[in-house]
Amino acid sequence: MWKGVSMSIAIFGSIESGLIYALMALGVYLSFRILDFPDLTVDGSFVTGAAVCAVMIVNGFHPIVATITALFAGFIAGSITGVLHTKGNINPLLSGILMMIALYSINLRIMGRSNLPLLQEETFFSKLLETWSPIDQVLKSVIPFTPKTWSVVFSMLLLVVVIKLILDYFLKTEIGLALRAVGDNEQMIQSFSANTDALKVLGLGLSNALVALSGALIAQYNGFSDIGMGIGMIIIGLASVIIGEALIGNKTIVKATLAVIFGAIVYRLIVAFALRFNFFETGDLKLITACIVVLSLTIPRYLDKRREKKRKLLRRQELAQKRGENIASTKANL
Amino acid sequence: MFNEGSLDEKVALNDLDLEVKKGDFITVIGSNGAGKSTLLNIIAGKLIPDDGEVWLEGKNITSLPEYKRAAYIGRVFQNPLAGTSPSLTIEENLAIAYNRVHKRTIKIGVTNKRRQEFKEQLSLLGLGLENRLNAKVGLLSGGERQALSLLMATFTKPKVLLLDEHTAALDPARAEVILSLTKKFIENYQLTTIMITHNMQQAIDLGNRLIMMNQGKIIFEATEEEKQKLTISLLMKEFEKIRGTVSDRVLLG
Numbered sequence: 001m002w003k004g005v006s007m008s009i010a011i012f013g014s015i016e017s018g019l020i021y022a023l024m025a026l027g028v029y030l031s032f033r034i035l036d037f038p039d040l041t042v043d044g045s046f047v048t049g050a051a052v053c054a055v056m057i058v059n060g061f062h063p064i065v066a067t068i069t070a071l072f073a074g075f076i077a078g079s080i081t082g083v084l085h086t087k088g089n090i091n092p093l094l095s096g097i098l099m100m101i102a103l104y105s106i107n108l109r110i111m112g113r114s115n116l117p118l119l120q121e122e123t124f125f126s127k128l129l130e131t132w133s134p135i136d137q138v139l140k141s142v143i144p145f146t147p148k149t150w151s152v153v154f155s156m157l158l159l160v161v162v163i164k165l166i167l168d169y170f171l172k173t174e175i176g177l178a179l180r181a182v183g184d185n186e187q188m189i190q191s192f193s194a195n196t197d198a199l200k201v202l203g204l205g206l207s208n209a210l211v212a213l214s215g216a217l218i219a220q221y222n223g224f225s226d227i228g229m230g231i232g233m234i235i236i237g238l239a240s241v242i243i244g245e246a247l248i249g250n251k252t253i254v255k256a257t258l259a260v261i262f263g264a265i266v267y268r269l270i271v272a273f274a275l276r277f278n279f280f281e282t283g284d285l286k287l288i289t290a291c292i293v294v295l296s297l298t299i300p301r302y303l304d305k306r307r308e309k310k311r312k313l314l315r316r317q318e319l320a321q322k323r324g325e326n327i328a329s330t331k332a333n334l
Numbered sequence: 335m336f337n338e339g340s341l342d343e344k345v346a347l348n349d350l351d352l353e354v355k356k357g358d359f360i361t362v363i364g365s366n367g368a369g370k371s372t373l374l375n376i377i378a379g380k381l382i383p384d385d386g387e388v389w390l391e392g393k394n395i396t397s398l399p400e401y402k403r404a405a406y407i408g409r410v411f412q413n414p415l416a417g418t419s420p421s422l423t424i425e426e427n428l429a430i431a432y433n434r435v436h437k438r439t440i441k442i443g444v445t446n447k448r449r450q451e452f453k454e455q456l457s458l459l460g461l462g463l464e465n466r467l468n469a470k471v472g473l474l475s476g477g478e479r480q481a482l483s484l485l486m487a488t489f490t491k492p493k494v495l496l497l498d499e500h501t502a503a504l505d506p507a508r509a510e511v512i513l514s515l516t517k518k519f520i521e522n523y524q525l526t527t528i529m530i531t532h533n534m535q536q537a538i539d540l541g542n543r544l545i546m547m548n549q550g551k552i553i554f555e556a557t558e559e560e561k562q563k564l565t566i567s568l569l570m571k572e573f574e575k576i577r578g579t580v581s582d583r584v585l586l587g
Contacts, residue, residue: 169442170440172442172443172444173439173440173441173442173443174429174433174438174439174440174441174442174443175438175439175440176440176443177422177426177429177430177433177443178430178433178438180419180421180422180426181419181422181430184419184420184421184422185415185416185418185419185420187411187416188416188417188418188419189419189430190400190401190404191378191400191404191407191409191417192404192430192431192433192434192486193401193402193403193404193405193433193434193435194401194430194433194438195399195401196401
């Protein structure tokens with residue numbers, strides 16, 4: 001019984017953090033899929049978001065102001081990666097890595113030390129909890145399963161849906177269409193008078209703005225900002241994108257962004273389940289993540305191949321049967 | 335004739351001087367490496383000449399970057415995959431082409447009003463694409479994609495249309511379709527056009543001027559009246575006269 005309760009708490013926690021990480025995954029989707037730009041800035045800009053937000057909260061700023069400032073900090077970081085690539089002619093991977101390394105030092109400077117706790121501070125979630133507690137009381141009487149609070153899930157669900165809708169809209173605007181064409185056929189979009197350099201800078205800026213927003217919210221959710229919290233973030237984002245695409249598909253933009261959000265939550269659930277095996281330690285998390293990405297890349301392809309093989313086999317059998325029938329009927333006619 | 339609205343092109347390095355008048359339809363022939371594509375790339379701004387200038391309607395556009403120049407210049411490439419964006423739908427591709435001359439904003443790219451306009455334009459192609467507005471362009475055949483590229487390059491009425499062997503990668507039947515569409519659009523929109531081709535008969539039949547290039551120079555030029563009397567064998571003779579002894583294999587590349 002106790003085990004069941006702790007399991008449901010783990011699932012609930014996964015959904016909460018999955019929703020927050022979904023914002024980061026949407027950012028990764030923007031650079032990886034839309035711009036076709038493997039942007040490693042993410043590992044740094046996630047922490048930048050957390051650091052800016054934490055420092056501002058500690059210094060007495062309103063959590064919402066701090067969170068929005070973090071978003072802009074991420075935008076600037078992404079833009080610089082874009083400028084390095086477009087104006088400096090540096091290869092996409094390298095410009096991302098350079099920015100990631102540079103941000104490590106910058107993030108330390110912002111925080112002043114490697115870990116900044118927020119437990120005593122007013123955060124977005126603690127503020128929310130104050131106004132939300134009557135609703136929790138009501139929910140407690142309706143739903144038998146009661147986590148500590150529903151406020152995080154509801155507020156983050158709302159935020160994620162709003163950002164998804166804005167992103168869907170943006171990618172259908174004139175600038176959004178041009179942005180999608182940049183990752184698709186750069187030569188073509190240039191011949192239709194689009195400034196591809198500016199579009200790439202914009203795209204990477206927006207991508208990292210979402211990543212930093214996610215970082216700022218995770219810092220407030222976990223109650224601290226840490227210099228190491230961004231390690232492997234790009235792989236987690238990628239895992240979310242790939243898992244989502246494998247489960248939901250990416251035929252249209254609306255579907256693809258939904259898939260990314262879904263993928264981020266599923267990723268957290270997989271990790272939560274994996275960590276329940278006594279065999280694993282929390283330090284194995286990165287290894288588990290890498291394995292999830294490898295599996296989600298290979299399994300769909302393997303399944304497709306098998307399905308195709310089966311289809312061909314059936315088709316062959318069908319044809320063979322038809323031929324057999326023909327032979328039989330000709331024989332009967334003789 | 336028309337001094338206003340003319341495009342002068344000069345590449346000093348090759349000592350090439352080409353003046354294109356409004357409404358001209360020039361066909362360009364020459365062996366591989368003659369500099370035909372370089373000429374188009376310099377006009378389009380993909381390449382910046384070491385020396386020399388590109389003028390458009392009395393404005394020096396030599397240093398204007400490609401994407402800014404593209405507002406005046408429509409292009410169709412040899413590769414049918416080059417002119418469209420495969421993961422975008424037909425209507426989204428047309429919206430991108432629409433924005434070649436209209437500044438991009440954060441307004442929706444494919445509005446209902448534009449969709450109607452796109453449908454009408456697509457029906458001109460006669461390929462039934464107007465019923466597949468939401469199909470991804472990557473699913474279309476090479477011929478369909480090239481037809482779409484042609485429409486995208488022309489329906490916003492560019493000041494100059496550059497065609498770089500745009501039928502060379504298609505089978506003869508498709509090439510014929512694209513060619514007749516090309517003629518139709520150029521006549522409908524009165525487009526000033528420069529077309530590279532390896533097909534001499536095509537070069538003779540189409541357009542009002544013909545130029546032959548070799549080693550970065552224009553070695554032969556035919557005006558409208560001269561062109562009517564031209565035949566392939568006459569062209570070959572012209573070529574040999576200037577180049578000395580050259581087999582047609584070289585010219586046909």
